[in-house]
Every structure is written in structure tokens, then in C-alpha cells.
Amino acid sequence: MTREEHNRLIDIAAWVIGEKENEEHRKLKAFEAQLCAMSFPRFLRWCMIVEPPTLESPGGIIPFQLWKSTRIIIKALLSKRLIVILKSRQIGASWLIAAYVLWYALHKRGANILLFSKGEGEAAELLDKCKRIYSHLPPFFKLEMDPKSTVEIGFPFMESKIKALAATSTAGISFTASLVVCDEHEEHPFAVDNFMSAKPTIDAGGQFISIFTVNKKKASTLAKTLFKGAPGNGYSPVDGQGNGFLPLFFPYWVRPGRDENWYKRKMAETPVVELEGLTPELYMEQNYPRSVEEALRPTSTVSAFDPKVLEEMLEDVSRPIKITAEGIDTRVVKLYKDPVLGGRYIGATDTSHGVGLDFSVTVVMNVRTGEVVGDIMNKNMSPEELAVHSIKLMDLFQKPTWFIETNDWGQVTLVRAQALNYRQLGGTTDKRGSKTLGLRTGPANRPVIWGDLIPAINGHQITIHNADGIRQFMDVIRNAENGGRVEAMSGGHDDYPMAVGIAWYKRDSVPITEVSYEPISSLTWRR
Numbered sequence: 001m002t003r004e005e006h007n008r009l010i011d012i013a014a015w016v017i018g019e020k021e022n023e024e025h026r027k028l029k030a031f032e033a034q035l036c037a038m039s040f041p042r043f044l045r046w047c048m049i050v051e052p053p054t055l056e057s058p059g060g061i062i063p064f065q066l067w068k069s070t071r072i073i074i075k076a077l078l079s080k081r082l083i084v085i086l087k088s089r090q091i092g093a094s095w096l097i098a099a100y101v102l103w104y105a106l107h108k109r110g111a112n113i114l115l116f117s118k119g120e121g122e123a124a125e126l127l128d129k130c131k132r133i134y135s136h137l138p139p140f141f142k143l144e145m146d147p148k149s150t151v152e153i154g155f156p157f158m159e160s161k162i163k164a165l166a167a168t169s170t171a172g173i174s175f176t177a178s179l180v181v182c183d184e185h186e187e188h189p190f191a192v193d194n195f196m197s198a199k200p201t202i203d204a205g206g207q208f209i210s211i212f213t214v215n216k217k218k219a220s221t222l223a224k225t226l227f228k229g230a231p232g233n234g235y236s237p238v239d240g241q242g243n244g245f246l247p248l249f250f251p252y253w254v255r256p257g258r259d260e261n262w263y264k265r266k267m268a269e270t271p272v273v274e275l276e277g278l279t280p281e282l283y284m285e286q287n288y289p290r291s292v293e294e295a296l297r298p299t300s301t302v303s304a305f306d307p308k309v310l311e312e313m314l315e316d317v318s319r320p321i322k323i324t325a326e327g328i329d330t331r332v333v334k335l336y337k338d339p340v341l342g343g344r345y346i347g348a349t350d351t352s353h354g355v356g357l358d359f360s361v362t363v364v365m366n367v368r369t370g371e372v373v374g375d376i377m378n379k380n381m382s383p384e385e386l387a388v389h390s391i392k393l394m395d396l397f398q399k400p401t402w403f404i405e406t407n408d409w410g411q412v413t414l415v416r417a418q419a420l421n422y423r424q425l426g427g428t429t430d431k432r433g434s435k436t437l438g439l440r441t442g443p444a445n446r447p448v449i450w451g452d453l454i455p456a457i458n459g460h461q462i463t464i465h466n467a468d469g470i471r472q473f474m475d476v477i478r479n480a481e482n483g484g485r486v487e488a489m490s491g492g493h494d495d496y497p498m499a500v501g502i503a504w505y506k507r508d509s510v511p512i513t514e515v516s517y518e519p520i521s522s523l524t525w526r527r
Contacts, residue, residue: 006028006031006032009028010028010029010031010032013025013028013029014028014029014032014046014138014139014140015138015139017139029138029140032140033140033141036103036107036141037106037107040074040077040078040100040103041066041074043099043103043107044064044066044074044099046137046138046141047063047064047099047133047136047137048061048062048063048064048133048136049061049062049063049064049092049095049129049132049133050132061136064095064096064099065092067091067092067254067255067256068254069091069092069250069254069255070092070093070096072248072250073085073093073096073248074096074100076246076248077100077209080246081202081205081206081207081208082202082207082208082243082244082245082246083207083208083209083210083245083246083248084209084210084211084212084223084226084227084230084245084246084247084248085209085210085211085212085248085249085250086212086213086214086223086227086247086248086249086250086289086292086295086296087211087212087213087248087249087250088213088250088251088252088254088255088287088288088289089213089252089287089288090255091250091254091255092255093211093250094126094129094183094211095129095133097126097181097183097209097211098126098129098130098133099130099133101113101115101130101162101179101181102130102133102134102162104160104178104179105153105154105155105158105160105161105162106141106143106155106158106160107158108158108160108178109158109159109160110158110159110160110178111158111160111161111178111179112160112161112163112175112176112177112178112179113160113161113162113163113177113178113179113180113181114163114165114175114177114179114180114181114198115127115162115163115164115165115181115183116165116166116167116171116180116181116182116183116185116188116194117164117165117166117167117183117184117188118166118167118184118187118188118189119166119167120166122166122183122184123151123164123165123166124150124151124164126164126181126183127150127151127152127153127162127164128150130153130162131153134153143155143157143158144156144157150164151163151164151165152164163175167182167188167189167190167191167194168189168190169190169193170193170197171190171193171194171197175197176200176201176204177198177201177206178201178206178207179206179207179209180198180201180202180206180207180208180209181209181211182194182208182209182210182211182212182223183211184211184212184213185210185211185212185221185222185223185226186212186213186214186215186218186221186223186224187212187215188222188223191221191222191223192222195222210222210223210226210227210245213286213287214286214289214295214296215286216282216285216286216298216299217299217302220477220479220489220490220491221490222490224296224489224490224491225490225491226243226245226491227245227247227296227491228296228491228492229242229243229245229491230242230243230244230245230246230247231243231247232247249292249295251288251289251290251291252288252289252290253290263284263288263290266284266288267280267281267283267284268280270283270284282299285297293471293474296474297474298474298477298489302477302478302479303474303476303477303478304450304454304476304477304478304486305454305457305458305473305474305476306457306458307474309457309458309460310457310470310473310474313463313464313470314467314470314471316463317464317465317466317467317470318336318465319465320334320335320336320465321335321336321337321338322335323335323396325392325395325396327392328392328393328396329389329392332376332378332381332389333374333376333389333392333393334374334375334376334377334466335373335374335393335396336371336372336373336374336375336465336466337366337371337373337374339373339396339397339398340366343366343368343397344366344367344368344400344510345364345365345366345367345373345397345398345400345510346364346365346367346400346401346402346403346426346503346506346507346509346510347362347363347364347365347390347393347394347397347400347401347402347403347503348362348363348365348402348403348404348405348499348500348501348502348503348506349361349362349363349386349390349402349403349404349405349410349413349499349502350405350410350495350496350498350499350502351383351386351404351405351408351409351410351412351413352379352409352495353383353408353409357379358379358493358495359377359378359379359472359493359495359496360376360377360378360379360381360383360386360495361375361376361377361469361495361496361498361499362375362376362386362389362390362393362499363375363376363496363499363500363503364393364394364396364397364400364503365462365500365503365504365507367503367507367510369463370456370461370462370463370504371462371463372462372463372464372465372466372469372500372503373397374393374396374397375393375466375469375496375499376389376390376393377466377468377469377495377496383409383410383412383413383416384412384413384416386413387413387414387416387417387420388416388420390402390413390417391417391420391422394422394424399422399423399424400424400510401424401425401426401506401509401510401511402417402422402424402425402426403425403426403427403438403439403502403503403506404417404425404426404437404438404439405438405439405440405441405498405499405502406437406438406439406440407440407441407442410438411438414437414438418437425437425438426438426439426506426509427439428440439502439506441498441502445505446486447486448505449498449501449502449504449505450486450501452501452504452505453497453500453501453504453505454486456504457473462500462504464500466496468496469496469497469500472488472492472493472494472495472496472497473496473497474492475488475489475492475493475494476488476489476492476494476497477489
């Protein structure tokens with residue numbers, strides 16, 4: 001029997017029950033049940049969803065729609081343990097996840113599935129989606145379901161259950177699960193606590209799925225942190241494996257019927273008085289984003305730097321130019337402008353641990369023009385190695401004064417620079433005239449550095465050619481939860497901005513050495 005013949009016959013046999021059912025019907029159903037147990041996409045063939053009717057859609061009980069975006073999610077669900085999905089609203093993701101966990105519980109013996117939602121009502125609604133799909137399955141799929149409550153459903157024959165939990169501080173502590181889903185993860189008030197409760201499940205090989213639409217008024221959330229820390233997310237450069245999550249992003253137009261005219265119409269229908277402080281543009285960026293950067297960039301109310309200025313800077317970046325000096329690793333050291341005669345330069349470094357978390361950054365700035373003319377930006381470089389490459393960069397600009405942040409591993413970079421006989425190391429001098437090399441950016445200096453850098457960037461006084469460096473400025477916020485402290489949002493980085501900030505803050509300490517020229521006293525032309 002061909003697949004087409006089987007499909008045609010099972011479509012009829014699936015709904016035949018009682019005296020009309022014969023042996024052929026039972027064989028077809030048994031074979032179909034085996035196919036669905038092995039294949040979630042096959043199971044979806046029988047899933048129906050309930051869509052509210054509107055003036056634009058008749059709604060009702062309709063077959064599950066396999067759009068391109070849902071196929072991408074399905075592939076991820078069946079192949080990846082750790083998944084984080086950043087999405088536009090109403091693209092069918094919640095219904096797909098409900099169908100997936102139902103399939104999992106029906107066909108995986110001993111499955112224990114936890115569904116985390118913002119509150120009790122939201123948790124009950126997500127579980128109710130599972131119940132609705134189950135209620136419209138053909139009879140041969142049905143198993144005894146118990147208990148019939150608003151927070152849990154179970155299938156005793158499979159010894160499996162699906163439990164819905166409000167994201168309280170203690171939710172999930174006593175449960176060991178094979179699958180954990182956090183729906184609308186951005187809104188969970190105790191997301192970190194719940195994640196730590198689920199960590200044993202993850203460590204044991206369980207599946208963890210985070211799904212969210214951004215909330216522009218929440219600068220720092222676990223959902224954003226998971227997405228930004230995932231490799232290949234298109235938002236920031238990531239070396240190595242990152243946090244191990246697979247990042248998926250779905251803009252507004254993945255749902256059929258949505259195009260630019262639809263987008264403009266929806267934005268025009270959104271009055272300012274209903275936006276709770278968001279402009280219509282920001283409302284659309286939040287609920288119907290067109291790109292990852294658009295979705296994740298903070299609003300101007302929390303962003304330390306003017307987002308419009310940063311967008312303009314991104315449009316004016318330059319590729320590195322060729323370095324002709326020998327002995328320089330051009331994969332690490334980037335040059336954007338050649339040194340100029342009489343140029344005044346300053347170097348600045350923010351050192352990381354070199355283990356793939358924060359970035360180690362060195363910049364060289366022309367203090368006359370505010371232009372960053374060369375840089376190093378790397379996540380996996382040791383502090384000692386950073387010193388070696390940084391000196392190569394400094395040598396291109398005739399060994400300028402170089403300030404190294406020494407809060408942490410920067411002290412190692414400083415010591416290595418001294419061992420390599422770099423003489424122009426910047427430092428601070430106390431009231432007694434004693435000089436300490438390096439610069440500590442603690443509570444005393446850090447606010448001053450940001451205070452100088454923010455108006456300089458917003459006033460177009462600084463030019464940066466590194467697009468990834470500029471994107472880090474987009475991560476810097478005034479954190480209302482930390483007394484308005486200027487810092488990187490959760491999951492973001494401020495290493496490049498800090499290096500630029502140090503250079504700008506200490507630019508006046510660069511010695512002025514003017515270049516003199518022999519004047520021409522007269523010129524004479526003769527025939």
C-alpha cells in the first residue's frame with residue numbers, strides 16, 4: 001500500500017467506531033498510531049486548534065497550519081535540548097508547543113512535563129490548549145486521562161503527566177522533569193529561581209524551551225540573557241559554544257497574510273494613549289519586530305546612549321584596512337586609519353578572563369578627532385596574550401600613552417606589558433605625587449567615565465568603525481533596579497564602550513608634541 005493510499009483510507013477509518021469498525025479499520029489505526037508515535041509531524045496531521053473568529057478570519061476549529069516558521073521550530077524540537085525562541089506575537093508558537101508536549105506525554109512512557117507561565121491564569125490557559133487539541137483527536141489516539149484539573153493532566157497507562165505552574169519563587173523545586181517549557185518567559189517574575197530549579201533537569205539531559213516576545217520596558221531578563229548568550233544569534237559575536245542554547249527568531253511576517261502594508265496599518269491603528277509610555281514605533285518593535293536588533297535594543301528611556309545616534313553610527317562603519325607592518329596577526333588586530341604625522345593618540349584596554357564570556361578590548365583613539373583608528377576585540381584571548389597583541393597595535397601609532405583597566409585581570413595584562421618593556425603606560429598620581437600604573441574603574445571613576453562618554457557619543461564627538469563594538473553601546477542601560485547605575489543589560493556587554501570611555505576620559509593626559517615646519521620665505525617664478 002502506498003502512502004497516498006494509506007492516507008486516503010485512514011482519513012475515513014479513523015472516525016469509524018462501534019459496529020461499523022472492521023478488522024481492516026483496526027489494522028489501519030494501529031499502523032497510524034505507530035507512525036504518529038515515531039513522528040511528531042505525522043501526529044500534527046491530526047491536531048486541530050481553536051481560533052477565535054474575527055472580522056478578518058472566520059476562526060473556529062481548524063487544522064494545524066504548517067507554516068515555514070513552524071517547520072523550523074519542529075525541527076529544533078526534535079533535535080535540540082536547549083532552545084530559546086524570540087518571536088513576534090500570534091505566529092502559532094504556543095499552539096505548536098502545546099501539541100508537542102501532548103505528543104510527548106502520549107508517546108513517551110514516564111514523561112514528566114512542566115509548563116511555566118507568568119501566573120495561574122496563564123498557566124491554566126497553556127494547559128487548556130493541550131486539552132483542546134486532545135479533545136479533537138480521533139478516538140484511536142485517546143488514552144484514559146487523569147486527573148481532570150486546571151493545573152495537571154496525566155495518562156496513567158503511559159505513567160506520564162503535564163503539569164502547569166505559575167512562575168512563583170518556589171515553583172518546580174520538588175519536580176524532576178524530562179521537558180520544561182517557559183512560555184512568555186520575558187514576563188516571569190522569578191525566572192532565575194525557576195531556571196535554577198530546572199537546572200538538574202537540564203544537567204540530566206532534559207529539554208528546556210524558552211519562548212518570549214520582548215518587553216521593551218524590561219531591560220534585563222533571563223530570556224534576553226539566554227538569547228544573547230546563544231551562539232549564532234545574529235545579535236552579537238559569539239566564539240565557541242556560547243551557552244549551548246539554539247536561538248530562533250521569528251519576525252512579524254512569518255505568519256501568512258502579513259506584509260509591510262499590514263504592518264503600517266496596525267501601527268496606524270495604535271493610538272498613543274493605549275501604549276503605556278511606548279510610541280507606536282516602539283510598540284510595533286516590541287510586538288511585531290522585523291529584526292533581532294530591533295527587538296532587543298532598549299528604549300530611549302532606559303538606554304544610556306541615544307539609539308538613533310547608534311543606528312546612524314552603524315550605517316557609517318568601515319572595514320579594516322590592510323596592515324603592512326610585519327609580525328601582526330590581522331585576525332586579531334584591526335586598523336581603520338593609517339597613522340598621521342603629528343597625530344595625538346591614546347590607547348585603552350578592558351581585559352576579560354579570556355574564557356569566552358566577556359570581551360577583551362583594546363582601542364587606539366585619535367584624541368584630536370575622537371576617532372577609534374584601531375582595535376582588538378576578542379573573547380578567548382588570555383590577559384598575557386592581549387598585552388602582546390596590544391603592543392603590536394600601539395607600535396603602529398608610535399607607542400602612545402596606554403591606559404589599562406586594572407580592576408581584575410587587567411593587572412595581569414599590565415604586568416606583561418611592563419615585562420615587554422612598554423614605556424608609555426598611563427597611570428594615576430595621588431596627592432603625594434606617587435604614581436600607580438593602570439586605571440581602576442571602581443565606584444569613584446566609573447560614573448565619571450560614563451558621564452564623559454555618554455554626551456560625547458550622543459553629540460557625535462566620537463567615531464567608531466567596528467560594528468560589533470557599536471552594538472555593545474546598545475547594551476548599556478540606566479538600570480532602574482540598581483539605582484539608575486549605568487551598566488550592561490543582562491546578557492549584554494560593555495567591554496568595548498568601557499575601553500572607548502577610558503580613552504576619552506584620559507585623552508587630556510596625552511602630552512602635546514607639536515610638529516614644526518621650516519617656513520618658505522618666498523617663491524619666485526621666472527620665464
